[in-house]
Amino acid sequence: MVAELTESIVKILFIFGVNIGFFSPILGWVERKQSALMQDRVGANRADICGFTIIGLFHPIADAIKVLTKEDFIPDGADRLIHTIAPFISLTPAIIAFAVIPFGGQYDLFGHRVNLIIADLDVGLLFIFAFASLASFGAVLGGWASNNNWSFLGGLRASAQMLSYEVVMGLNIIGVIMVYGTLRLSEIGAMQVDFFNWGIFLQPVGFVLFFTCAIAENKRAPFDVAEAESELVAGYFTEYSGMKFVMFWMGEFLEIVTIGGLVTTMFFGAWHLPFVSDLMLLDFFSFAGPNGASILAILVNITTFFAKVIFFIWLQMTIRWTLPRFRYDQVMRLGWKMFLPIVLINIFITGLVLLAK
Amino acid sequence: MQLLMFYIFGLGAVLSATLMVTNIKPVTAAMNLVLTMFFLAGIYVLLDAHLLAALQIIVYAGAVMVLFLFVILLLNVHEKEGATSRRKVMIQFGSVAIVGSLFITMATLAEIDPSLIKAGDVANPFGTTKAVGRLLFTDFLLPFEVASFLLLAAIVGAVILAKRRIDDSK
Numbered sequence: 441m442v443a444e445l446t447e448s449i450v451k452i453l454f455i456f457g458v459n460i461g462f463f464s465p466i467l468g469w470v471e472r473k474q475s476a477l478m479q480d481r482v483g484a485n486r487a488d489i490c491g492f493t494i495i496g497l498f499h500p501i502a503d504a505i506k507v508l509t510k511e512d513f514i515p516d517g518a519d520r521l522i523h524t525i526a527p528f529i530s531l532t533p534a535i536i537a538f539a540v541i542p543f544g545g546q547y548d549l550f551g552h553r554v555n556l557i558i559a560d561l562d563v564g565l566l567f568i569f570a571f572a573s574l575a576s577f578g579a580v581l582g583g584w585a586s587n588n589n590w591s592f593l594g595g596l597r598a599s600a601q602m603l604s605y606e607v608v609m610g611l612n613i614i615g616v617i618m619v620y621g622t623l624r625l626s627e628i629g630a631m632q633v634d635f636f637n638w639g640i641f642l643q644p645v646g647f648v649l650f651f652t653c654a655i656a657e658n659k660r661a662p663f664d665v666a667e668a669e670s671e672l673v674a675g676y677f678t679e680y681s682g683m684k685f686v687m688f689w690m691g692e693f694l695e696i697v698t699i700g701g702l703v704t705t706m707f708f709g710a711w712h713l714p715f716v717s718d719l720m721l722l723d724f725f726s727f728a729g730p731n732g733a734s735i736l737a738i739l740v741n742i743t744t745f746f747a748k749v750i751f752f753i754w755l756q757m758t759i760r761w762t763l764p765r766f767r768y769d770q771v772m773r774l775g776w777k778m779f780l781p782i783v784l785i786n787i788f789i790t791g792l793v794l795l796a797k
Numbered sequence: 798m799q800l801l802m803f804y805i806f807g808l809g810a811v812l813s814a815t816l817m818v819t820n821i822k823p824v825t826a827a828m829n830l831v832l833t834m835f836f837l838a839g840i841y842v843l844l845d846a847h848l849l850a851a852l853q854i855i856v857y858a859g860a861v862m863v864l865f866l867f868v869i870l871l872l873n874v875h876e877k878e879g880a881t882s883r884r885k886v887m888i889q890f891g892s893v894a895i896v897g898s899l900f901i902t903m904a905t906l907a908e909i910d911p912s913l914i915k916a917g918d919v920a921n922p923f924g925t926t927k928a929v930g931r932l933l934f935t936d937f938l939l940p941f942e943v944a945s946f947l948l949l950a951a952i953v954g955a956v957i958l959a960k961r962r963i964d965d966s967k
Contacts, residue, residue, distance in 0.1 A: 573859025
């Protein structure tokens with residue numbers, strides 16, 4: 441009982457620390473540097489302590505101080521309650537979703553079986569979709585409650601876009617579920633021990649569609665019609681300031697991390713190195729004793745997993761600064777008239793292949 | 798622990814449902830309905846029906862309610878003016894009382910004669926995706942297919958209605 445409790449608390453603190461403590465402040469800096477790199481600029485480098493700038497890494501701290509001291513402004517005629525709640529609604533699902541993503545295998549540690557996933561749910565994949573679908577409320581309500589026409593339009597666009605792409609995304613994971621025969625993400629991860637069993641080989645079309653839909657679901661460029669600063673000022677969070685504004689951004693950044701984690705788990709072998717199984721890792725580290733071997737193997741698992749996640753974060757950032765924004769009707773046409781048929785055909789072909797096997 | 802969670806979820810569901818009915822702002826009412834869905838999903842989880850809980854949130858809270866909200870926002874439904882008339886309040890109270898007393902009667906009857914309502918013995922992993930899927934595609938295949946056919950008919954109907962309106966306005 442005590443061992444299980446400590447295990448859960450350690451895992452929760454770890455994921456929380458990585459997401460809130462590391463990724464969400466660092467990604468703000470990464471986004472600036474990435475855009476600077478791609479536009480041949482220097483990027484944020486003015487925040488310094490005693491002359492040291494460490495390539496602009498003090499900027500997250502400066503930003504934090506700024507947003508915490510900024511006036512929290514609620515516009516006239518806004519729905520005060522919903523205006524306040526909306527950022528929370530868009531941030532919470534992004535934090536929760538990581539609970540069902542495995543970041544390592546199962547190991548015996550001090551006579552106790554450690555499963556490197558916070559909640560090993562039977563309906564893991566559906567759980568993520570359940571909470572991802574709730575994130576749209578944050579955008580819609582935020583836009584509506586601001587009592588501003590630009591915000592309102594942004595909120596409407598956000599809801600329509602997220603609903604449309606959720607359909608494709610939901611149908612898309614059906615292919616993955618068919619191939620692996622389970623919704624439990626830790627099992628999907630465990631089945632990818634074999635390099636040629638990685639999702640990218642079994643569901644190549646699924647990967648491309650999933651990744652695109654995930655970016656659209658996250659409302660990032662080229663699908664950022666909901667905030668479209670050249671049309672709608674800043675879309676649904678035009679009227680937000682200070683901490684609440686940052687919560688929308690944190691939600692977006694954490695969703696980038698979650699997308700990276702999901703793509704890694706479903707299509708890129710989860711915590712596995714190519715051709716290396718967990719048992720081989722344990723064998724390799726057997727010089728450190730049973731517990732030491734487990735700890736080292738866990739560290740390798742976690743490093744591998746987060747290295748892959750960071751790669752996909754980088755990919756999303758690159759796409760965001762490479763492609764221009766689609767027009768709203770183009771976004772809708774892409775979702776309904778192109779992706780939906782492709783995804784249905786994908787399911788059909790997957791079924792045929794599985795039948796033929 | 799489980800009982801405590803049940804009371805929390807149950808109380809939450811009843812409270813938010815009441816707020817949903819009594820609220821005069823459409824958007825707040827819709828949000829309360831979402832909250833109700835959430836608490837119901839929590840009760841499903843307590844019943845070991847994880848799949849149902851996840852689907853409840855995806856379908857109702859995630860998809861249907863976003864559409865509701867969309868419609869409310871687009872049609873710009875205003876707050877209902879004036880207070881509810883006394884007669885309406887009376888009718889509401891009356892119906893709540895009738896349903897409540899029916900429930901109490903049922904509960905007492907079940908206590909007197911336990912053979913009336915039996916808590917079915919279910920195999921333990923009955924709420925998993927696999928178990929539900931097997932049931933749907935074996936024992937309940939016909940109702941399942943009929944339901945999907947109904948939904949298809951509804952989709953086609955909606956498209957036709959919407960298309961006619963677009964053609965008319967041209």
